Amino acid sequence: MNTQDQHGRGRTGPRPRRARLLAATGAAALVLASGLATPAASAAPQARAAQGAQAQEAAKAQKDDKSGGKVLTVAVAQSVDSLSPFLAVKLVSTSINRLMYEYLTNYDPKDAHAIPGLATKWEASPDKLTWTYTIRNTKWSDGQPVTAEDAAWTFNKMMTDEGAATANGSFVGNFEKVTAPSPTQLVIKLKKPQATMTALDVPIVPKHVWEKVTDFSKFNNDKSFPIVGDGPFVLTDYKADSYVRLKANKDFWRGAPKFDELVFRYYKDQDAAVAALRKGEVSFVAGSPSLTPAQAASLKSDKNIHVNEGPGRRFYALATNPGAQAKNGTKFGDGDPSLLDERVRHALFMAVDRKAIVDKVFQGHAVEGQGYIPPRFSTYFWKPSSGQELAYDPAKAGQLLDEAGYKKNSDGKRVGKDGKPLNYRVLCHATDPNDKAVGKYLQEWWAKLGIGITLDCLDNVTDPWLAGKYDLAFDGWSVNPDPDFVLSIHTCDARPQTPKDTGATDNFICDKAYDDLYAKQLAEYDPAKRADLVKQMESRLYDLGYMNVMAYPNAVEAYRTDQIKSITTMPSSAGNIYGQDGYWSWWSAVPADSGDSSDGSSSTGVVIGIVAGVVVLVGLAVLFTVRRRATAEDRE
Amino acid sequence: MTAEATPSLVEDAAATGPAKSGPAGAGRAPRARTTTAYLRYVAGKLVGAAVSLLAVLVTSFFLFRLIPGDPVKFMTGGRPVSAEQIAAYRREFGLDLPMWQQFTEYCGKALTGDLGTSYQFHVPVMDKITEALPNTLVLTGTSFLLYTALGIFLGTRSAWRHGGLGDRLNTGLALTLYSIPSFWLGLLLIIVLSVGAGPVPGLFPTGGMESGGKEGFAYIVDVVHHLVLPVVTLVAVEYGQTLLVTRSALLDEMGSDYLTTARAKGLRDDLVRRRHAVPNALLPTVTLIFVNLGRTVAGVILVETVFSWPGLGGLFYQALSVPDLPLVQGLFFVFASAVILMNTLADLLYPLLDPRVGR
Numbered sequence A: 001m002n003t004q005d006q007h008g009r010g011r012t013g014p015r016p017r018r019a020r021l022l023a024a025t026g027a028a029a030l031v032l033a034s035g036l037a038t039p040a041a042s043a044a045p046q047a048r049a050a051q052g053a054q055a056q057e058a059a060k061a062q063k064d065d066k067s068g069g070k071v072l073t074v075a076v077a078q079s080v081d082s083l084s085p086f087l088a089v090k091l092v093s094t095s096i097n098r099l100m101y102e103y104l105t106n107y108d109p110k111d112a113h114a115i116p117g118l119a120t121k122w123e124a125s126p127d128k129l130t131w132t133y134t135i136r137n138t139k140w141s142d143g144q145p146v147t148a149e150d151a152a153w154t155f156n157k158m159m160t161d162e163g164a165a166t167a168n169g170s171f172v173g174n175f176e177k178v179t180a181p182s183p184t185q186l187v188i189k190l191k192k193p194q195a196t197m198t199a200l201d202v203p204i205v206p207k208h209v210w211e212k213v214t215d216f217s218k219f220n221n222d223k224s225f226p227i228v229g230d231g232p233f234v235l236t237d238y239k240a241d242s243y244v245r246l247k248a249n250k251d252f253w254r255g256a257p258k259f260d261e262l263v264f265r266y267y268k269d270q271d272a273a274v275a276a277l278r279k280g281e282v283s284f285v286a287g288s289p290s291l292t293p294a295q296a297a298s299l300k301s302d303k304n305i306h307v308n309e310g311p312g313r314r315f316y317a318l319a320t321n322p323g324a325q326a327k328n329g330t331k332f333g334d335g336d337p338s339l340l341d342e343r344v345r346h347a348l349f350m351a352v353d354r355k356a357i358v359d360k361v362f363q364g365h366a367v368e369g370q371g372y373i374p375p376r377f378s379t380y381f382w383k384p385s386s387g388q389e390l391a392y393d394p395a396k397a398g399q400l401l402d403e404a405g406y407k408k409n410s411d412g413k414r415v416g417k418d419g420k421p422l423n424y425r426v427l428c429h430a431t432d433p434n435d436k437a438v439g440k441y442l443q444e445w446w447a448k449l450g451i452g453i454t455l456d457c458l459d460n461v462t463d464p465w466l467a468g469k470y471d472l473a474f475d476g477w478s479v480n481p482d483p484d485f486v487l488s489i490h491t492c493d494a495r496p497q498t499p500k501d502t503g504a505t506d507n508f509i510c511d512k513a514y515d516d517l518y519a520k521q522l523a524e525y526d527p528a529k530r531a532d533l534v535k536q537m538e539s540r541l542y543d544l545g546y547m548n549v550m551a552y553p554n555a556v557e558a559y560r561t562d563q564i565k566s567i568t569t570m571p572s573s574a575g576n577i578y579g580q581d582g583y584w585s586w587w588s589a590v591p592a593d594s595g596d597s598s599d600g601s602s603s604t605g606v607v608i609g610i611v612a613g614v615v616v617l618v619g620l621a622v623l624f625t626v627r628r629r630a631t632a633e634d635r636e
Numbered sequence B: 001m002t003a004e005a006t007p008s009l010v011e012d013a014a015a016t017g018p019a020k021s022g023p024a025g026a027g028r029a030p031r032a033r034t035t036t037a038y039l040r041y042v043a044g045k046l047v048g049a050a051v052s053l054l055a056v057l058v059t060s061f062f063l064f065r066l067i068p069g070d071p072v073k074f075m076t077g078g079r080p081v082s083a084e085q086i087a088a089y090r091r092e093f094g095l096d097l098p099m100w101q102q103f104t105e106y107c108g109k110a111l112t113g114d115l116g117t118s119y120q121f122h123v124p125v126m127d128k129i130t131e132a133l134p135n136t137l138v139l140t141g142t143s144f145l146l147y148t149a150l151g152i153f154l155g156t157r158s159a160w161r162h163g164g165l166g167d168r169l170n171t172g173l174a175l176t177l178y179s180i181p182s183f184w185l186g187l188l189l190i191i192v193l194s195v196g197a198g199p200v201p202g203l204f205p206t207g208g209m210e211s212g213g214k215e216g217f218a219y220i221v222d223v224v225h226h227l228v229l230p231v232v233t234l235v236a237v238e239y240g241q242t243l244l245v246t247r248s249a250l251l252d253e254m255g256s257d258y259l260t261t262a263r264a265k266g267l268r269d270d271l272v273r274r275r276h277a278v279p280n281a282l283l284p285t286v287t288l289i290f291v292n293l294g295r296t297v298a299g300v301i302l303v304e305t306v307f308s309w310p311g312l313g314g315l316f317y318q319a320l321s322v323p324d325l326p327l328v329q330g331l332f333f334v335f336a337s338a339v340i341l342m343n344t345l346a347d348l349l350y351p352l353l354d355p356r357v358g359r
Helices: A002-012 A018-043 A045-052 A055-067 A091-100 A148-160 A270-279 A293-300 A342-350 A354-361 A394-403 A433-449 A462-466 A484-488 A512-522 A527-544 A584-588 A603-635 B002-016 B031-066 B071-076 B083-093 B099-111 B125-160 B165-178 B182-196 B216-254 B257-264 B269-281 B283-296 B301-306 B312-321 B325-353
Strands: A071-076 A105-107 A114-116 A119-124 A130-135 A175-182 A185-190 A233-239 A243-248 A261-266 A305-311 A314-320 A366-368 A423-429 A452-458 A472-478 A547-560 A564-566
Touching (some): A091 A243, A114 A119, A270 A293, A354 A547, A394 A433, A433 A452, A462 B071, B031 B099, B125 B165, B125 B269, B125 B312, B269 B283
Parallel strands (some): A071 A261, A423 A452
Antiparallel strands (some): A233 A243, A243 A261
């Protein structure tokens, strides 16, 4: 009690008046805030005049006045990993690189066949080992001419410098020698024939800028702006996780883009991005990877917003463990031996109702799965003939299992060769709600067959997957216009050297007939003949029953029609906008008459913010005066 | 680390708080002895902090190697990559070395202030952190000041008239907001105040920290404008904690005799509260303030995500998903250091606030 008395008395006098101090701090913060805000408002007189008008219009007027251009703003969620084409691997970065630098070839927006880019034409020698490209007469954004030497230097750097090979090294793996005998001629000598020479997705960089770089593994190309390039846009500013700004390259050889500026703004939360689109802060939202059915449905009711739904580039499949084996012959993992029987795999295939998956899980925003390559790549799309198709037919699936010797026991469960009931472990991605939903259906459908499943939903499926410790797994890949890569991951050669190594294989599949076809298509330079071989590979893969392609999820995106009048999708008849193979969407986008996306700093907002700040301040001031008077009276 | 460091702090606070058993007249001890005791106390705390920091440095290396997943596999997945490229990645990241060698290299570098190079961003971890740290501090620092002030202000008023309508409303509202998920509140604010709903116009940007392309004064205004909604969200969700701690601490003091004495002297009720009761009740709140201050550095992942704020919280999430080991370790080290630093500061401050501590 003494202590407390002491405290009380001791601190009464000199003690700072805490509550008041805190209140004063708060008030000071407010003064600061509104103090900062006021000059800006007066700095934009026309914005103040438009106080009564719509916030967006005011902001637009302000911006048009400043930059005099139409701005296309795109909401993105993925962080840029690097702006250096030698390091960038994330979709957002490679898409931006595609806008900054022209590649040798591009893909036609109609059907994705190779068309001229930086190369105006190309030719292979009769022995198939030498490719000669004619380089276009065009200029870098700093006025220097683009020459074959730039291309040769880019490829040679990737072949000789490990750091420069980080992102795209695989493209030059089969290159023997790259030279530029003249400023318009690029010659690439190969070790073995390679049909993918018109699909070299490698940004060609200006030698005169990049030869000054010392360490390619650490140079991120994001310090000095504008960045010299020859694509449809020139990158002018970048701030990590805030924005990427590009301005139109008026001298672009294919024609200048219609918008004057392209801005990628960060919205890490998809609902926030959708809100920004509704407000008009952004012109386009892609979603990562797609808008949800609920978001799409709610946006459709907005008359100024167009929801674009197109066939995606991904397939969504169920992969079966074929008994993991390394290239040196060592078997590993613990895949269920019953799955080695083709009849069992076919039975599982036939007990999956792919239509139900599209309708119920994807809520219609997907296309029913057929062949390995999605239908948007019409050149390579293949579907099973009616005799070959493993259509949904639970009764026939049961018959197949009976034939294979997996009969039901007295409990109605199929019994394996070891006498135990069949129960498959299905690896699923905990982060993907579709996996879980489809898993529930599989549980139901296969239970009717007499087969149990255990869903292993993990944050990280890589470890059990690489160790071959699964029976089935949810699988999916994005497919490129050139299908070489997605085909290569099912070859015997893609498997790991030993069980300890990591191979490029997707699912440990190894089939001689498939491999023979793969080698043939890689050496086939005639597009039609190659497409035929690829289709044969898809047919073989289907018959093997290791990859059950259940659906091709659609890309669901949305844009404001009062900001974007028209935009090219890929494929152009019906396709997607974000993450195309090429720069078609942003290059072709035509601004709507009414204007562009506002930048979000609506001046009405600032004005109202200030008013609110002032009101609070006045309130505080009154409070203080009243209290001071009270205290003063107290003293008297 | 928070968990490791907090208990000692709470104990200290409990000992220093409204304890009624302090020796009477302790303040009369010889001055020299007090100083020595204080210095010994300070030395003890500093050594403790140093040991904690070292422990953090070591744990952060091993802790994150327990995360399943191979960074190289993550970074090369889904695209054509040759075996040579994979080997090159391993060499570049130093993952081909034996664990003990990786550890000694990490420790050696860390002691010179080099936290390594981020796997996914190809830049020194320190650069990445110093780039995002100011952004986080602007957001969390502003909110911290506001919710602390608001919490103390409302807490003291609540306690002073406890049981009344004001108290019940205050406490009820604070508890309700405290239990609301921050991302949900944030989204709600975006929909109502940013996009605009019904008669409410869209006043604030939907996300981000700046519109870009602005400089000087216009830039500051722009950032303040972007700051409003995330700060409101954080203040709403956080002030309840300070309010409740302040309220309960003050309630413990309420029946004390020295308050009766103060009133008997004829002091106005307001002055009794401000100058007598609150200072004595503030120690637990000070503890909380420093705990919160330590947390400000770590950022706020959910709010940063909803409002697309380019801060450390989001960076940590990105680093974990690879896992980008150098970046994760670096961030963990920085977060933990901030908490340790603030707790040590609080420890050093207690004896000044209450002479009984540190004897």
